[in-house]
Amino acid sequence: MDINYAKFLPLSEATFYVLAALREPLHGYALMQKVEAMSEGNVVIGPGTLYGAFAALEKQGLIEKLSEVERRKTYGLTDKGQLVLAEQVRRLAVMVRNGQFALSHLNAGEAA
Numbered sequence: 001m002d003i004n005y006a007k008f009l010p011l012s013e014a015t016f017y018v019l020a021a022l023r024e025p026l027h028g029y030a031l032m033q034k035v036e037a038m039s040e041g042n043v044v045i046g047p048g049t050l051y052g053a054f055a056a057l058e059k060q061g062l063i064e065k066l067s068e069v070e071r072r073k074t075y076g077l078t079d080k081g082q083l084v085l086a087e088q089v090r091r092l093a094v095m096v097r098n099g100q101f102a103l104s105h106l107n108a109g110e111a112a
Contacts, residue, residue: 001079008084016088018031018063019062020038022063022076023077025074031075032046058075061081063081064076
């Protein structure tokens with residue numbers, strides 16, 4: 001699958017966690033709880049934000065509605081969503097490596 005990542009990346013922190021949480025199908029409330037737990041409380045998504053994100057991500061083809069039972073909609077990650085998430089993780093890994101390098105050189109300079 002050929003994807004133009006530029007139109008999807010970088011992901012916002014909330015979108016990143018939504019996609020990461022959807023490695024297993026989840027409904028809205030479970031996803032809100034999972035995002036908060038995965039982010040160690042750094043990202044808290046309310047219902048309005050979440051359902052807006054669901055609509056946008058579904059329109060972009062990154063997630064899909066898998067089922068709907070009594071207003072409880074379960075979503076999952078599409079192949080395209082998985083590729084976009086993987087590219088974001090690759091980009092973040094580069095940032096982390098460079099940040100660690102910069103900090104290690106700052107700390108080495110302070111010790112001198």
